[in-house]
Amino acid sequence: MSNVSQVAFGRGSRIVLNIYMLIFFTYxxxxxxxxxAAGFNEFDTPSVTVWRGFTLKWFSVLAEDSRMWSGLINSFIIAFAxxxxxxxxxxxxxxxxxxLDSRYNTLIYGIMVSPLLTPGIILGISTLIFWREAGVSGGLFTAAIAQASYISSYTMLMFxxxxxxxxxxxxxxxxxxxANHLQVFWRITMPFLKPTILTASVIALLQSIENYNTTIFSIGGExxxxTEIGARMRFGLSPAVNVIGIIFVVITIVCAAIYVIFREREKARAAAMAR
Amino acid sequence: MNSLLRSFGPHLTALILLLAGVWIVGMIIGPQLIMVEQSFWHLDRGGDAVNITVQIDNEYNDVDLLLFDKMDLEAEKASAERDAKIAEIVASIAQKRAIIAELETREVTPKKVYSLRNYTIMGGSHLAIFLKTILASVAVTLIAFVVCYPMAYTVAKLATPNKAALIMLGLIVPYAINELLRVFAWLMILNYNGVANFLLGLIGFEPVPFLESGSGVFIAMVYAYILFMVFPIYNTVETLDTAQIEAARDMGAPTWQIHRKIVLPHAKPGIAVGCIMTFMLTAGSYSVPYIMTRGTVEPWFTQLIYNKFFESLNWNTGSAYAFTLLIACVIFVFLMMRIFNVSIRDIAK
Incomplete structure (x- = not known):
């Protein structure tokens, strides 16, 4: 066996484990x-129990939905901010x-990671209140600030x-x-951090676009x-929402497959180097 | 500080301190402090706003009556007695006008009063919802741990590399799909005429109102946040040296002993992180109760917070509610750190 990290185990427990895995992934x-499936159903409320035939019409319904498109644009504006x-x-x-070698290091560190341990709605609320004091009401700006307050913690941990x-x-x-400090920074430190800058940007983009709880509390009338998907789930439910789900699922599967393949290749390379 | 200066020089150090300062003060501590400050005051209109309005009306009526009296007196024959009476009336009119002016300023500019009222206003029913939210979140966390620990252990230690990669893919896909859509899938299942009731109908049961009873929220919570337990545990179990497990087995330790004495102690930081994340996300979730109740019941504390802010527009009480939730989460974090004996450094990795 080439892989040393694998624990050997008996046949009986293997069966139990396989059943467990089957139930888990079914769930x-x-x-x-x-x-x-409901995204392809002709019936005009999302359902699989009432099947009226296969259709692709909900894709075109979604494509003509201007609020969804403007929401998508807003999502990207916030994400880039x-x-x-x-x-x-x-x-x-x-x-x-x-x-920094200081005895306050742990305290500073604790404060900087605290947004990750804070419920998203509280980040949204506190940002909204804070900026209202400064005369800025809820909108794309406050939503971006509220999201950045915890996404910065992610990027910090990655760096x-x-x-x-x-x-x-x-x-x-x-x-x-x-070399002066600036040269050292640009020629040595930054090139070393470059891969992380890239991955941190991707993580920040995904976190921002996916976010609901923080955004809904800080975005005001925008x-x-x-948030538009959320509004549709409560009012005016239509299979167009399922079509968004289909698009998300497809994008996610493609990205996750790329990620896993990439990671396994890295692991194999690391293992080969270690040998 | 010196090592920072040595690496970056004065200018970059200043920039680093400035950026970190803006983040810590302007985006983390500042907003929280303002929220907490706001939770401790309310606008007081000097008793009851309605009472003041009535009082002002009465005073105006009195002034009108006095004016009539004055006009009557002025129509009378001139005398010292009449002038004295008029002067008296004029004085009381001035007095009443002063009272009116004072009342009116109180009516338009309410006083800011610091008190615990925003917290004590919560009342029994809201407190019950708060406790229910906390208990349900603990239950979700426990269920997530029981379900996810075997999965994390399997991926880290039992599966062949290819199978592990495949399982990983199977975990990442549902994990990465938007929370709202994951919950939406359960809305379709638990709806009154959804899949669950369709299946129950096939075996002859009456339809169950999952959404209207609020049980749908709990079911969807477990589904939505369970995977936040898998990855932290997986990350710590993976770093465990497999030789330790094999040595224990060779010496005849039964499986449960291996887990109790070797794997679980090693996985402590991961379990703590998983529990904190799952609890925090569950207790602080707004999307799940929002979608799964469709406005029929209000079983989750976050919905009360939302209503205080955006429906009854009482930001002070809303802040108090939000701070209460935050305190609950902080207590949970410290409890987990204590139980699993880990530091904040181990947690955020």
Whole structure:
């Protein structure tokens, strides 16, 4: 057996385990399959129990839905604003915590990760109240700020993980050879962080677009794609919502497959190097 | 501070401190403090606003009557006695006008009063919903742990690499699909004429009103947040040296002992993170109760907060409710850190 991390186990427990896995994945996927199926049903409320025949018409209904399109545009506006805020803040936070030798380090770190442990609605509410004091009412701006307050924590953790593996002597060598701080930063630190900047941007984008709980409390009268989906689920339910579900499922499966293949390849490469 | 200066020089250090400061003060602590501050005051209109309005009306009536009296007196024959009476009436009119002016300013500019009223206003029924939310969240967390621990252990230690990759894919896909859509799938299942009732009907049961009773919320919560338990546990179990498990087995330890003495202690930080995330997401969820009740019942505390803010427009009480929820989550975080004996550094990784 080439893989050393695998534990051997008996036949009886293997059967029990397989049954457990089967139930688990049925539980996970059956609802999604039903949701996808209802998107192809001619019947005009989302249903699989009343089947009126196969149709693709809900795709065109969705394509003509202007509020969904404007919501999508708003989602991207907020997402790019969040990336622009969360990357510098997360990076600054990571530098601060990993390079500052102070007894307040743990406290600062704790405050910076606290938004991840705070319910999203409270981040939304507090941002809304805070900016109302400054005369700014709820809208795309407050939604972006509220989202960035916790997405910055994610980017900070990602940058910290990367900085932990950094060889500081490289920076010191450059300084000894006469490079100034800015040159060291741009030529050595930033290139080292580049892969993380990319992945952190992707994570920030996905987190922002997916977010509902924080956004709904901070966005005021505006809407994003996800808040609009939420509104449709309560009022005017139509299989067009299922079509959005289908699109999400397809995008997710493609992205997840790419991610897993990529990760396994990395693992195999790391294993080959270790040998 | 010195090491920061040494690595980055004065300018970049200043920029780093500025950005981190803006984030900590302007986006994390500041908003929370303002929210907490707001939860401790309310606008007081000097007793009852309606009473003031009635009082003002009465005073105006009195002034009118006095004016009539004055006009009557003025029509009378001039005398010292009459002038004295008129002067008296004029004085009392001025006095009443002063009272009216004072009352009217109180009517339009209510006073800001600091008190615990926003918290004590909660009352029995809302407190019951709060407790129900917390208990249900704990239950969801426990269910998630029981279901997810074997799965995380399987992926990390039992499956072959290819199978592990496939299972991972199977976990990531439902995890990454938007929360609203995951819940929506359950709306279709638990609707009055949905799949569950269709199947119950086939075996001869009456339809069950899952959504109207609020049980749909709980079912959808478990589904929506269960996967937040898998990944943290998986991450810690994966770092466990398999040789430890095999050594224990070779020495004859039964499976449950291996888990109790080796795997579970090693997975502590992951379990703590999983529990915190699941609890926090469940207790703080607005989307699930919003979709799964369709306005028929109000079983979740977050819905009360939403209503205070956006329906009854009482932001002060809303802030108090939100702060109560936050406190509950903070207590839960510290409880988990205590039970699993982990620090904040172990938690956020």
């Amino acid at each position: 996970m996927f059956l609802p999604l399959i039903l949701m996808v 969040v990336i622009a805020i969360a990357l510098p803040l997360g990076l600054a936070g990571a530098f601060l915590v990993s390079r 910290m993980a990367r900085l932990e593996r950094q060889d500081i002597s490289l920076e010191e060598a450059a300084q000894d050879l006469g 809407h994003t794609l996800v």
